[in-house]
Amino acid sequence: MAGHQILVRQVDPTSDRAVFRQIADHLREAIQDGRLRTGEKLPSEAQLMEHYNVARMTVRQAIQELKAEGLAVSEHGRGVFVRARPPVKRLAFDRFARRHRKEGKAAFLAESESVGAKADVDMIKVREAPAPGDIAERLRVSPDETVVVRSRRYSLDGTPVELATSYIPVDLARGTRIMDDNPGPGGIYARIEEQGRQLERFIEDVSTRMPTHEEARLLLLGPGVPVFRLIRTAYDVEGRPVEVCDTIMPGDAYLLSYELPAH
Amino acid sequence: MAGHQILVRQVDPTSDRAVFRQIADHLREAIQDGRLRTGEKLPSEAQLMEHYNVARMTVRQAIQELKAEGLAVSEHGRGVFVRARPPVKRLAFDRFARRHRKEGKAAFLAESESVGAKADVDMIKVREAPAPGDIAERLRVSPDETVVVRSRRYSLDGTPVELATSYIPVDLARGTRIMDDNPGPGGIYARIEEQGRQLERFIEDVSTRMPTHEEARLLLLGPGVPVFRLIRTAYDVEGRPVEVCDTIMPGDAYLLSYELPAH
DNA sequence: GAGTGGTCTAGACCACCAC
DNA sequence: TGGTGGTCTAGACCACTCT
Numbered sequence: 001m002a003g004h005q006i007l008v009r010q011v012d013p014t015s016d017r018a019v020f021r022q023i024a025d026h027l028r029e030a031i032q033d034g035r036l037r038t039g040e041k042l043p044s045e046a047q048l049m050e051h052y053n054v055a056r057m058t059v060r061q062a063i064q065e066l067k068a069e070g071l072a073v074s075e076h077g078r079g080v081f082v083r084a085r086p087p088v089k090r091l092a093f094d095r096f097a098r099r100h101r102k103e104g105k106a107a108f109l110a111e112s113e114s115v116g117a118k119a120d121v122d123m124i125k126v127r128e129a130p131a132p133g134d135i136a137e138r139l140r141v142s143p144d145e146t147v148v149v150r151s152r153r154y155s156l157d158g159t160p161v162e163l164a165t166s167y168i169p170v171d172l173a174r175g176t177r178i179m180d181d182n183p184g185p186g187g188i189y190a191r192i193e194e195q196g197r198q199l200e201r202f203i204e205d206v207s208t209r210m211p212t213h214e215e216a217r218l219l220l221l222g223p224g225v226p227v228f229r230l231i232r233t234a235y236d237v238e239g240r241p242v243e244v245c246d247t248i249m250p251g252d253a254y255l256l257s258y259e260l261p262a263h
Numbered sequence: 264m265a266g267h268q269i270l271v272r273q274v275d276p277t278s279d280r281a282v283f284r285q286i287a288d289h290l291r292e293a294i295q296d297g298r299l300r301t302g303e304k305l306p307s308e309a310q311l312m313e314h315y316n317v318a319r320m321t322v323r324q325a326i327q328e329l330k331a332e333g334l335a336v337s338e339h340g341r342g343v344f345v346r347a348r349p350p351v352k353r354l355a356f357d358r359f360a361r362r363h364r365k366e367g368k369a370a371f372l373a374e375s376e377s378v379g380a381k382a383d384v385d386m387i388k389v390r391e392a393p394a395p396g397d398i399a400e401r402l403r404v405s406p407d408e409t410v411v412v413r414s415r416r417y418s419l420d421g422t423p424v425e426l427a428t429s430y431i432p433v434d435l436a437r438g439t440r441i442m443d444d445n446p447g448p449g450g451i452y453a454r455i456e457e458q459g460r461q462l463e464r465f466i467e468d469v470s471t472r473m474p475t476h477e478e479a480r481l482l483l484l485g486p487g488v489p490v491f492r493l494i495r496t497a498y499d500v501e502g503r504p505v506e507v508c509d510t511i512m513p514g515d516a517y518l519l520s521y522e523l524p525a526h
Numbered sequence: 527g528a529g530t531g532g533t534c535t536a537g538a539c540c541a542c543c544a545c
Numbered sequence: 546t547g548g549t550g551g552t553c554t555a556g557a558c559c560a561c562t563c564t
Contacts, residue, residue: 018552044530055554057320060531068331068486070473077530077561088470098526199525206521207351208471208489208514210333223331226471226489226514234525251471251489258469258521262462262497263361281533307549318535323550340542340549 011052023052023062031071031082042072042080070224070252083222086253089161093259096189096202120155123218124181128170135167138233138244148173150188153218160219164247172197172242188243189234197236204258205231208251219250226251274315286315286325294334294345305335305343333487333515346485349516352424356522359452359465383418386481387444391433398430401496401507411436413451416481423482427510435460435505451506452497460499467521468494471514482513489514 011022030036043051048059063080066072074080130144141147147167154162166188168178177184178191189199211219211227221227227248234243274285293299306314311322326343329335337343393407404410410430417425429451431441440447441454452462474482474490484490490511497506 020552046529056556058553061552063531064327068473069475074531075562076532077563079530079562090468093466093521093523096523096525201525202523203356204521204523205353206469206519207517208491210331210487210489212332224473226473228471232523254470256469258356258467258523260356260359260465260467260495260521262359262464283533309548319537321534324533326550337550338543339551340544342543342549 011054019052019054020058020061021065023048023054023059024065027062027066028069028071031066036082038082038084040082041078042082044079067223070222073222083224086159086250088255089156089253090255090257092257096199098199117156118158120158121152122155123151123153125149125151126179126181131167134231135244135246138231139167139169139241141169146170148178150178150183161253162247162249163215163218164245166243166245168192168243192234192236192242197238197240197242199234199242200237200239201235203233203235204256205233206256207231211248215248219248221250228254228256230256274317282315282317283321283324284328286311286317286322287328290325290329291332291334294329299345301345302347303345304341305345307342330486333485336485346487349422349513351518352419352516353518353520355520359462361462380419381421383421384415385418386414386416388412388414389442389444394430397494398507398509401494402430402432402504404432409433411441413441413446424516425510425512426478426481427508429506429508431455431506455497455499455505460501460503460505462497462505463500463502464498466496466498467519468496469519470494474511478511482511484513491517491519493519 009026011019013019015022017025027036027042036042042063045056045059045063048054048062049056052059063072063074066080067074071083072080073083127149128146129149131139131141131147133143135147136143136145139147147169149165149167151163151165153160154164168188172192172195173179176191176195178188183191193199207229208226209229211221211225215221215227216223219227228251230245230247230249232245232247233241234245236242272289274282276282278285280288290299290305299305305326308319308322308326311317311325312319315322326335326337329343330337334346335343336346390412391409392412394402394404394410396406398410399406399408402410411433412428412430414426414428416423417427431451435455435458436442439454439458441451446454456462470492471489472492474484474488478484478490479486479488482490491514493508493510493512495508495510496504497508499505
């Protein structure tokens with residue numbers, strides 16, 4: 001093993017800064033200036049204890065800090081590693097252009113094909129249920145009015161990338177393939193347009209927060225990775241909201257791109 | 264004190280789930296179903312130790328988990344409290360409409376006035392420096408080509424809400440008030456349009472991550488709060504990028520709203 | 527079996543806050 | 546001054562991974 005070259009400095013016990021934070025600082029710098037590269041193993045807890053001459057809880061607190069920042073992940077029995085950043089997927093502002101629906105693809109499939117990835121949808125559940133408050137407001141239905149709720153999980157090459165729940169007024173969904181697990185070519189939006197309700201625009205409301213435990217489990221998120229919450233409302237040409245889609249996406253895997261007018 | 268009503272359950276020592284996680288689960292449920300309200304104090308570490316009959320490090324791990332999720336904040340010498348969510352500010356998709364500039368207001372001031380808050384800008388620094396790689400690409404200049412860099416911090420009613428850094432090609436900035444700390448009425452965009460370069464559109468690239476330590480300090484962020492990173496590129500009517508603005512915003516204080524075309 | 531991280535105990539001293 | 550959280554020590558036993 002010959003000792004870790006990255007361990008050169010010692011902590012300053014007279015400093016105001018807590019010892020565990022100083023250790024975290026050393027490791028953070030090593031990661032950020034490339035002395036520790038993506039996927040590489042950090043010194044073990046035992047090595048850090050010996051080098052800095054501190055108790056185990058102290059080095060664990062330092063490592064905990066790096067994990068919370070999303071810089072490191074631990075693997076039981078193997079070690080602590082510099083987190084590998086997933087390739088970032090850019091969601092373009094024209095991703096709901098009608099030409100995609102015309103080609104018989106739902107938005108997600110159209111997007112993923114363009115990057116040569118294999119898309120999957122699982123955990124599909126369709127039911128009728130009351131609309132939650134913020135959704136009802138966007139859909140312009142009474143709070144707790146029954147709507148059709150479609151939830152599902154999207155994966156790309158086997159990695160879960162999105163949890164989505166759509167809310168559709170019952171009069172637009174009942175008796176259509178929107179009630180089926182597979183809504184057919186072009187997805188929900190194509191089924192809505194078939195009813196003569198041409199879509200005109202979408203409003204997306206983007207927020208971010210730390211995931212709940214359930215979300216972290218379903219999206220295989222490590223600690224220190226926030227999620228995007230994206231609430232999209234689809235409007236038809238008459239200005240009526242015809243669908244609200246509430247999606248949760250890993251924050252480290254997406255870049256959302258939008259166009260704004262200057263006039 | 265009469266004991267905490269929220270402490271009713273005990274942990275199951277035979278469960279696979281770690282004791283500290285079970286304690287965190289109890290507290291999380293109490294917060295989420297309203298038994299512990301915003302701003303309210305959690306039971307102290309000593310109380311939790313006694314109730315669950317565990318060591319101090321165990322209850323501290325439970326509390327640590329809640330803090331990482333952004334559900335609680337600790338105050339030295341006072342206690343641990345249910346995190347107060349700041350009022351969420353909605354950024355509308357028409358916020359760069361020219362009418363705001365015509366009224367002599369920069370975008371930030373126009374926005375904040377509409378909600379009746381007092382806006383401040385501090386930590387203003389203007390300098391010439393090489394453009395970072397991702398910025399240079401958006402600005403279509405060579406990597407490390409010198410550009411004008413304007414950084415500043417925005418506050419609302421005394422609370423810091425945004426760290427922003429603008430990059431402007433030197434030929435558009437030198438000799439104008441863009442080089443001044445105060446760029447004048449209507450902000451940078453107004454100064455650019457005065458040079459006959461009418462703005463046509465903006466592209467905003469939105470990402471999210473945990474803040475660096477420096478960002479958490481400048482934005483007064485607690486643990487467990489992610490940030491938005493928003494990179495906005497401004498284009499003139501000829502399609503030339505005339506400014507790139509890189510901003511960091513507390514993720515719990517903003518909701519970004521965008522409009523997407525369906526055609 | 528040796529090495530790793532995960533969990534937990536039972537203390538200690540300190541800094542900060544409210545009374 | 547007593548209660549609070551912040552930091553740190555020095556152990557223990559366990560589960561997991563690799564060889």
